Amino acid sequence: MLINLSPTPPDAVMLAARLFAEDPRPHKVNLGIGMYYDEEGRIPQLAAVREADHRLRSRNRPWPYLPAEGLVDLKNKAMPVVFGEDQADDLRRRTAWIQTVGGTGAVRIGAELARAIAPDAMASISDPSWPNHEAIFRAVGARVSSYRYYDVESCDIDVDGMLEDLGRLPRGTVVVLHGCCHNPTGFDPTPAQWNHIAQVLADHGLIPFIDLAYQGFGEGLEADAQSVRIIAQSCNLIFVSVSFSKSFSLYGERVGLLFVVTESEAQAALVGERARAVSRALYSSAPSNGALLIAEVLGDPQLKTTWIDELDAMRRRILLMRAELVDQLAGGNRGANFAPIKAQRGLFSYSGLTRTEIERLRVDHAIHAVGDGRICLAALNAGNLPSVAAAIRQVSS
Ligand code: PMP
Numbered sequence: 001m002l003i004n005l006s007p008t009p010p011d012a013v014m015l016a017a018r019l020f021a022e023d024p025r026p027h028k029v030n031l032g033i034g035m036y037y038d039e040e041g042r043i044p045q046l047a048a049v050r051e052a053d054h055r056l057r058s059r060n061r062p063w064p065y066l067p068a069e070g071l072v073d074l075k076n077k078a079m080p081v082v083f084g085e086d087q088a089d090d091l092r093r094r095t096a097w098i099q100t101v102g103g104t105g106a107v108r109i110g111a112e113l114a115r116a117i118a119p120d121a122m123a124s125i126s127d128p129s130w131p132n133h134e135a136i137f138r139a140v141g142a143r144v145s146s147y148r149y150y151d152v153e154s155c156d157i158d159v160d161g162m163l164e165d166l167g168r169l170p171r172g173t174v175v176v177l178h179g180c181c182h183n184p185t186g187f188d189p190t191p192a193q194w195n196h197i198a199q200v201l202a203d204h205g206l207i208p209f210i211d212l213a214y215q216g217f218g219e220g221l222e223a224d225a226q227s228v229r230i231i232a233q234s235c236n237l238i239f240v241s242v243s244f245s246k247s248f249s250l251y252g253e254r255v256g257l258l259f260v261v262t263e264s265e266a267q268a269a270l271v272g273e274r275a276r277a278v279s280r281a282l283y284s285s286a287p288s289n290g291a292l293l294i295a296e297v298l299g300d301p302q303l304k305t306t307w308i309d310e311l312d313a314m315r316r317r318i319l320l321m322r323a324e325l326v327d328q329l330a331g332g333n334r335g336a337n338f339a340p341i342k343a344q345r346g347l348f349s350y351s352g353l354t355r356t357e358i359e360r361l362r363v364d365h366a367i368h369a370v371g372d373g374r375i376c377l378a379a380l381n382a383g384n385l386p387s388v389a390a391a392i393r394q395v396s397s
Contacts, residue, residue, distance in 0.1 A: 070099020103243020
C-alpha cells in the first residue's frame with residue numbers, strides 16, 4: 001500500500017537534537033537538549049543512585065511487572081518531597097496517583113484524565129512553553145490557548161499579564177503551569193506571586209496542572225515545590241506531573257509520577273481507576289528499574305541526604321556557569337542584554353539570541369541551541385565556556 005503521509009515536522013527541541021547528532025565536527029557543543037552535564041561534560045551517575053543500584057543487584061530479585069498504578073513505595077516516598085511532609089499527610093487520602101513513563105507520560109495521562117473529567121475544557125499554556133505541552137493537549141483533543149508569561153521588551157516574567165489573562169479564562173480551563181525552572185525562559189514567580197496566582201485560579205474555578213520537571217534545580221528542593229504547596233492550599237482539583245529524569249540523572253529510565261489532588265477519597269478512587277485504565281490501554285504498566293532505584297534512595301535517610309547534596313551541587317554548578325557566562329559576555333556589544341541569564345533559574349536560559357544568531361552559532365561554530373534562543377546552561381563547563389562565550393560575542397556583535 002502506498003503510504004500517503006504528509007511530512008511530520010519535529011518540534012524545535014527535537015530538531016535541535018537531530019541537527020546536533022548529524023553534525024560531524026568533533027568540537028561540537030550541545031546547548032540544545034535539556035540534560036545536566038558535569039564539569040567533565042558527562043551525564044553524571046549520582047553516588048546515591050549508584051549505591052541504590054548496588055543494593056538492588058545484591059538482592060538478586062526477579063523482574064516482575066509493577067502493579068497497574070506503579071511502585072507504591074515510590075509514591076509514598078515522593079509525596080513528601082513534592083507536597084511537604086505535613087501537607088502530604090493531609091492530602092494522601094484524597095490524592096489519586098499513577099507512576100508514568102517519565103514526566104512526559106505524566107503530562108499525557110494527566111491530559112487524558114483532565115479531558116475525561118472536563119470534556120469541554122480548554123488547556124491554557126504559558127507563552128512560551130515546552131513545545132510538548134501544546135502537542136500533548138492537542139493529541140488528547142483539547143483546545144489550546146496561551147496566557148502571557150514573558151515580556152520580550154523587559155526580558156522578564158510578566159506576572160501582571162499572566163494574572164490578567166488567567167482571570168479572563170472560562171471556568172474549568174486547565175491551566176498548565178511550570179512548578180519551577182520555567183522551560184524555556186528560566187523565570188519563575190516568587191512565592192508571593194504564586195499566592196496571587198493560586199487566588200486567581202481558585203476564584204475563577206480554573207484547574208491547575210503543575211508540571212514539575214526540575215525540582216531542585218532552581219532555588220533548592222523545598223523552595224522549588226512552593227508552587228505546588230501554595231496552590232494545594234487554595235484549589236481542590238490539582239494535577240501535578242513529576243519527572244525524575246533530571247533530579248536523579250536517570251533520563252532513559254523514564255520515571256515519572258502523576259498526582260491528582262481531588263476533594264475526597266471517593267473522587268480520588270474514581271480518578272485513580274481511570275488513570276489505570278488509560279495507562280493500561282497505552283502500555284499496561286510503567287517500567288520498574290528506575291522507580292526501584294529512586295524509592296531505594298528516598299527510603300534510606302543516608303542515601304536521601306547524599307542525593308539532596310548531589311542535587312544541590314548540580315544546581316550550584318549551573319549558577320556558577322550562569323555567572324561566568326554573563327561575565328564573559330559583559331564586554332561585548334550586547335553585553336548588558338545578557339545580564340538576565342544570571343537571574344534565571346534551572347537548566348535553561350532564554351538568551352535573547354535571535355534565530356539568525358542561533359543559526360550562525362551552529363553553522364560557524366558548531367554550537368547547537370534551540371531556534372527560539374533557548375540555551376542549556378547545564379551543558380557548559382570550564383572547558384567549553386570560553387569558546388561558547390567568544391562565539392556568542394561574535395554572532396551578536
Ligand atoms: N515537562 C517539562 C517542562 C520538561 O522540560 C520536560 C523534559 N524536557 C518534561 C516535562 C518531561 O520530562 P521526561 O524527560 O521525564 O519525560
